[in-house]
Amino acid sequence: MASKILVVAEFRGGKFKKGALECVAEAARLKNSMGGGEVTALVIGGAAAKQAAASLGKQGADRVLCACADWLEHFNGDAYGRIAVAAAKAEAPSVLFISATLDGKDLAPRIAAALDVGYAPDVTKLVADGEKLTLTRPLYAGKAYATVVLETSPQVVSIRPNAVPLAESEGGDAPVSDFAVDFGPDDLASKVSSVEAAKSEKADLTEAEIIVSGGRGLKGPENFQLLEELADVLGATVGASRAVVDAGWRPHSDQVGQTGKTVSPNLYFAIGISGAIQHLAGMSTSKTIVAINKDPEAPIFKVADYGIVGDLFEVVPRLTEELKKAKAG
Amino acid sequence: MKIFVCVKPVPDTAAKIKVGGGASIDPAGVKFVLGPYDSRAASKAIALRDAAGDGSEVVAVAAGNPNKGESEARKRIKDVLALGADRGILIPDESYENRDPLAVAKALAAAIKNEGEFDLVFTGRQAVDDQAFSVGPMLATLLGVPCVTDVVGLEVDGKTATVKRAAEGRVEVLSVNLPCVITAQRDLAEEQYPKLKEILKANKKKIDTFSFEWPAPAYRVTELSPPPEPAAGKIVGEGPDAVPELVRLLREEAKALSF
Structure with a gap:
């Protein structure tokens, strides 16, 4: 059965988000499992987004719709939502994917509500039976997993970044056509007046391949320098436990855990973190977990793949040094 | 100014979650609380009302089990009343667990529309149980008003709000016409704790019931399972x-x- 899948592909900071590429790749795999169909990507943004649009073909998009104008360069949920809804109505897909980034989680519920259909957020696994999806999503920050079905069409799904792979082999560019936007900035009740980039050049925690997180064992905010140095060697993003954020050592945006960010990087370092259930809930789906803690009874060792029992002030600098050596070959 | 705060009872984040077969958690021994983001939303709403002065009110809304005395939804409305909200609306729902967020948004939208004009609606950015991040943007869409998610700063001047949104890797400042829906991030307000005087007053505040015919779910949880055991x-x-x-x-x- 030929099936139509629409992917709303997020373009931010001069490139497509990795999660957007993963959604296109997943859509292409789904199409093949359904015996054919069409993967359409919708790109909303400014001139740079338009220029990059065709490249979504590499991950398996058959065609790309571009709603691109200078005034759409910055994310605005009201504007982007309205465009995505218009595209979903015009394309009438059976499945709509979006990456479960903060912007994706802002847009998807608007789309679902406007279309009066069900929405499965932050999905980590998808199984297709024909066009009908069975979805898995962690609840209670990973303390339970729900199996979910959507009873309406299109099935609107946001996919957690890093949960599904990119395409195994890249295809060519996809044809791009303009998607007409029938309103302007003056028709909106909300306007973005300024956007301030966060200081860090590092990947966002939710999308990072490697995360180096610190907890109370660091003893003070100044000692996070040790983790920054380790993160620099690894190209990692620094995270923090709730205790450390509550103490004001790190900003809330760094917090990993149930009331912070839920992450699943390839490699997660928990350093000086005992492993409260609240923290484990936010990182236990990481592919490889390394724990460094002086307390051999710390619960973090129960979820860690590799642990070192010891004083982090001795272990971490040594680790940074050894990794530097390894990197230099 | 008329402000609504939509809240939900959620398990305390330190709670051990037991999956007891079927599509629901085993509630035995689980302590339910006002969601941490809902509580920041409530604090901000109350501060805005106090600054706006006469004729302003904050109304707490929750859907849930209607049973008097044991209803978690009623208790959570009372939590918001104890923080200083003026009155509450309870939307009875006998089978609240795993309720489709779209259905919840529809119920909230109906209850709010029933109240006439409004200026602001707050929700938490997410509930810490089903963490759908959905009800706020859905509610705004159903009410036909703008929505800003993950809000860390909010100032109201007449019929316009200046809103700070903590996005990934950036902070956006938006100018938004009221009425609008705001989903609260943690930094929107300081955590407030109810004062004894307010707790006593809360018992006398009115909680109205708004009946809603719940639609068939568009999103359905068929099974809850425990997380995979980590390898030793x-x-x-x-x-x-x-x-x-x-x-x-x-x-x-x-x-x-x-x-």
Whole structure:
């Protein structure tokens, strides 16, 4: 059965988000499992987004719709939502994917509500039976997993970044056509007046391949320098436990855990973190977990793949040094 | 100014979640609380009302089990009343657990529309149980008003709000016409704790009931399962001397390093 899948592909900071590429790749795999169909990507943004649009073909998009104008360069949920809804109505897909980034989680519920259909957020696994999806999503920050079905069409799904792979082999560019936007900035009740980039050049925690997180064992905010140095060697993003954020050592945006960010990087370092259930809930789906803690009874060792029992002030600098050596070959 | 705060009872984040078969958690021994983001939303709403002065009110809305005395939804409305909200609306729902967020948004939208004009609606950015991040943007869409999610700063001047949104890797400042829906991030307001005087007053405040005909779910949880058991970990060694072996394992066994 030929099936139509629409992917709303997020373009931010001069490139497509990795999660957007993963959604296109997943859509292409789904199409093949359904015996054919069409993967359409919708790109909303400014001139740079338009220029990059065709490249979504590499991950398996058959065609790309571009709603691109200078005034759409910055994310605005009201504007982007309205465009995505218009595209979903015009394309009438059976499945709509979006990456479960903060912007994706802002847009998807608007789309679902406007279309009066069900929405499965932050999905980590998808199984297709024909066009009908069975979805898995962690609840209670990973303390339970729900199996979910959507009873309406299109099935609107946001996919957690890093949960599904990119395409195994890249295809060519996809044809791009303009998607007409029938309103302007003056028709909106909300306007973005300024956007301030966060200081860090590092990947966002939710999308990072490697995360180096610190907890109370660091003893003070100044000692996070040790983790920054380790993160620099690894190209990692620094995270923090709730205790450390509550103490004001790190900003809330760094917090990993149930009331912070839920992450699943390839490699997660928990350093000086005992492993409260609240923290484990936010990182236990990481592919490889390394724990460094002086307390051999710390619960973090129960979820860690590799642990070192010891004083982090001795272990971490040594680790940074050894990794530097390894990197230099 | 008329402000609504939509809240939901959620398990305390320190709670052990037991999956008891079927599509629901085992509620035995689980302490329910006002969601941490809902509580910040409530604090902000109350502060805005106080600044706006006469004729302003904050109304707490929740859907849930209607049973008097044991209803978690009623208790959570009372939590908001104890923080200083003026009155509450309870939308009875006999089978609240795993309720489709779209259905909840429809119920809230109906209850709010029934109240006439409004200026602001707050929700938490997410509930910490089903963490759908959905009800706020859905509610705004159904009410036909703008929505800003993950809000860390909010100032109201007449019929316009200046809103700070903490997005990924950036902070956006938006100018938004009221009425609008705001989903609260943690930094929107300081955590407030109810004062004894307000707790006593809360018992006398009115909680109205708004009946809603719940639609069939568009999103359905068919099963809840426990998370996969982590494989038993390996203690590589003690102290800095274990580091070279760790690096070897990360490279060769886990293949977690690109060098």
